[in-house]
Amino acid sequence: MAIKKRRLGDLLIQTEGLSPRDVDRAVEHARKVGCRIGQALVRLSLLDERAVARALATQYFLPVMAEIPADRVDLDLIRDLPITFAKNHGLLPLGWAEGRVDVVIADPLDLAPLDDLRLFIDAPLRIHVAGETAVLEAINKAYDRASRSTDQVIDELAGVDTGHEELIQEIEDIIDASDDAPIIRFVNSLFAEALKERASDIHIEPFERELSVRFRIDGVLYEKVKPPKKLQSSIISRVKIMSNLDIAEKRLPQDGRIRIKVAGRDVDIRTSTVPVAHGERVVMRLQDRSQGLLSLDQIGIASEKLTHFRTLIRRPHGIILVTGPTGSGKTTTLYAAISEINRPDINILTVEDPIEYQIQGIGQVAVNPKIHLTFASGLRSFLRQDPDVILVGEIRDQETAEIAIQASLTGHLVLSTLHTNDAATSTTRLVDMGVEPFLVSSSLIGIMAQRLVRRVCVHCRQPHVPTDIEMEQFGLTREQVDSWKGVYRAVGCDRCFHTGYQGRSGIYELLMVDDETRQLIVQNRSSNDIKRVAMRKGMRTLRDDGVDKVGMGLTTFEEVLRVTQDDAVDLD
Numbered sequence: 001m002a003i004k005k006r007r008l009g010d011l012l013i014q015t016e017g018l019s020p021r022d023v024d025r026a027v028e029h030a031r032k033v034g035c036r037i038g039q040a041l042v043r044l045s046l047l048d049e050r051a052v053a054r055a056l057a058t059q060y061f062l063p064v065m066a067e068i069p070a071d072r073v074d075l076d077l078i079r080d081l082p083i084t085f086a087k088n089h090g091l092l093p094l095g096w097a098e099g100r101v102d103v104v105i106a107d108p109l110d111l112a113p114l115d116d117l118r119l120f121i122d123a124p125l126r127i128h129v130a131g132e133t134a135v136l137e138a139i140n141k142a143y144d145r146a147s148r149s150t151d152q153v154i155d156e157l158a159g160v161d162t163g164h165e166e167l168i169q170e171i172e173d174i175i176d177a178s179d180d181a182p183i184i185r186f187v188n189s190l191f192a193e194a195l196k197e198r199a200s201d202i203h204i205e206p207f208e209r210e211l212s213v214r215f216r217i218d219g220v221l222y223e224k225v226k227p228p229k230k231l232q233s234s235i236i237s238r239v240k241i242m243s244n245l246d247i248a249e250k251r252l253p254q255d256g257r258i259r260i261k262v263a264g265r266d267v268d269i270r271t272s273t274v275p276v277a278h279g280e281r282v283v284m285r286l287q288d289r290s291q292g293l294l295s296l297d298q299i300g301i302a303s304e305k306l307t308h309f310r311t312l313i314r315r316p317h318g319i320i321l322v323t324g325p326t327g328s329g330k331t332t333t334l335y336a337a338i339s340e341i342n343r344p345d346i347n348i349l350t351v352e353d354p355i356e357y358q359i360q361g362i363g364q365v366a367v368n369p370k371i372h373l374t375f376a377s378g379l380r381s382f383l384r385q386d387p388d389v390i391l392v393g394e395i396r397d398q399e400t401a402e403i404a405i406q407a408s409l410t411g412h413l414v415l416s417t418l419h420t421n422d423a424a425t426s427t428t429r430l431v432d433m434g435v436e437p438f439l440v441s442s443s444l445i446g447i448m449a450q451r452l453v454r455r456v457c458v459h460c461r462q463p464h465v466p467t468d469i470e471m472e473q474f475g476l477t478r479e480q481v482d483s484w485k486g487v488y489r490a491v492g493c494d495r496c497f498h499t500g501y502q503g504r505s506g507i508y509e510l511l512m513v514d515d516e517t518r519q520l521i522v523q524n525r526s527s528n529d530i531k532r533v534a535m536r537k538g539m540r541t542l543r544d545d546g547v548d549k550v551g552m553g554l555t556t557f558e559e560v561l562r563v564t565q566d567d568a569v570d571l572d
Contacts, residue, residue, distance in 0.1 A: 049131030070141035089113035106132040144263040206279035243271040318445035350391035351378035392416040423511035424531035441521035454501035460493035484551035
């Protein structure tokens with residue numbers, strides 16, 4: 001290819017409005033650190049990657065690719081091309097066109113890998129230019145699609161000899177793993193597909209005549225695959241080895257952790273094994289570390305509730321409880337809260353089981369019953385660490401509750417979780433644990449109950465006219481419904497795996513503990529009495545908040561009813 005020599009700096013001055021001084025700064029930086037001038041411009045925040053890609057494409061008379069069609073990559077081209085090669089050189093073959101293979105690359109001056117790729121594919125190439133980050137994201141997406149599905153691997157498992165298999169723990173991206181053992185490939189494919197389908201948990205369940213694998217997606221379990229029963233021991237042993245568990249111990253429950261990388265995404269997996277009638281049952285909780293923490297603005301709290309909650313977490317002392325069943329997002333809410341108030345002048349300590357996210361500037365302790373490090377003992381030791389804010393993963397017993405209350409009464413803000421169905425029930429639960437009602441009333445400042453509802457899929461949802469039964473169930477009038485943004489029903493499509501839902505959002509109920517509520521607690525009144533008073537003062541219940549989200553077009557009546565079946569109080 002005949003290339004007319006043109007300086008990249010001159011092009012950028014002409015097309016992107018850079019000053020000669022900016023170009024000189026970039027040239028000097030590139031010389032010092034040993035990178036290209038385009039990379040230097042990005043590192044110095046003088047240009048973004050797209051502008052550099054446009055200039056490189058112009059300089060060498062190549063087409064620029066603004067959007068890389070990763071979902072249309074010819075998977076046969078990358079099936080045997082190592083992902084490490086693609087990432088290290090920032091290139092991705094896309095597909096065939098006019099007898100050539102289209103390739104996108106971040107650095108068109110890096111000719112050696114292009115020559116290697118040409119020999120590997122055995123075809124001429126047509127080069128396109130794109131930003132480095134865009135190319136890397138496209139590589140991850142394409143290789144994620146190309147990873148073997150469990151259905152493909154299951155055919156190989158049928159003929160596997162289960163006598164002796166060498167099970168090796170991965171240290172690289174599992175999509176790039178070159179292990180030939182079908183058991184290893186099967187377990188890797190489970191992780192890859194679980195991440196692809198947004199699963200939060202993987203269940204491996206042995207029965208008398210079959211082995212079942214299920215994924216929990218948006219809070220609902222779906223059966224995924226049934227491997228041959230004869231491979232049960234090998235599959236579970238593989239998971240236990242990856243989790244650093246004792247594969248010889250099959251009579252006792254065990255807990256472990258796995259740290260893997262899937263298509264460039266760091267994933268933490270909490271593993272739990274339990275002996276059941278026909279073998280060991282394994283449940284793995286997946287946490288995609290690349291997604292990061294959500295803020296209070298992102299978890300779906302309505303504006304008025306959010307204002308009140310932000311007031312609570314800035315109080316100097318007292319107890320704030322977040323309640324709900326397992327898997328309702330309580331920990332996410334607490335992490336969002338302490339992340340918002342995290343400052344250098346505030347000492348925040350947490351005791352958790354386990355530590356789910358590590359937050360810069362916060363002291364976090366993991367519960368370890370084997371050495372008698374419990375919530376109560378951790379909390380007791382925190383009081384000698386001069387804390388301002390203490391997060392207790394869960395109040396499980398009277399001892400933990402009493403120490404938390406004592407901490408709040410001595411000038412500390414304490415945040416914790418409790419397993420109750422609604423906000424008002426938390427007060428009676430603490431009393432049932434053995435805590436004196438006057439201590440509960442003097443320490444509690446607010447209780448947030450929450451659930452997670454599935455979001456209706458925006459790609460296949462259809463408008464829905466509420467029936468008379470739905471109107472009656474939720475106490476709605478036709479005028480209210482007519483004022484809403486839109487009501488939808490779930491249908492199902494390929495993008496939501498035919499569930500009709502994609503993703504989840506929280507619904508919330510915030511009980512602010514005022515003087516009247518404290519009086520009711522001291523009098524040991526029922527949770528219904530407390531809830532009734534709070535509702536008269538304007539508290540929006542879980543179901544009310546869910547109905548609001550139906551009116552915003554985020555979820556459906558069926559979904560709100562599913563998660564708030566017991567949310568009803570007689571106000572009369």
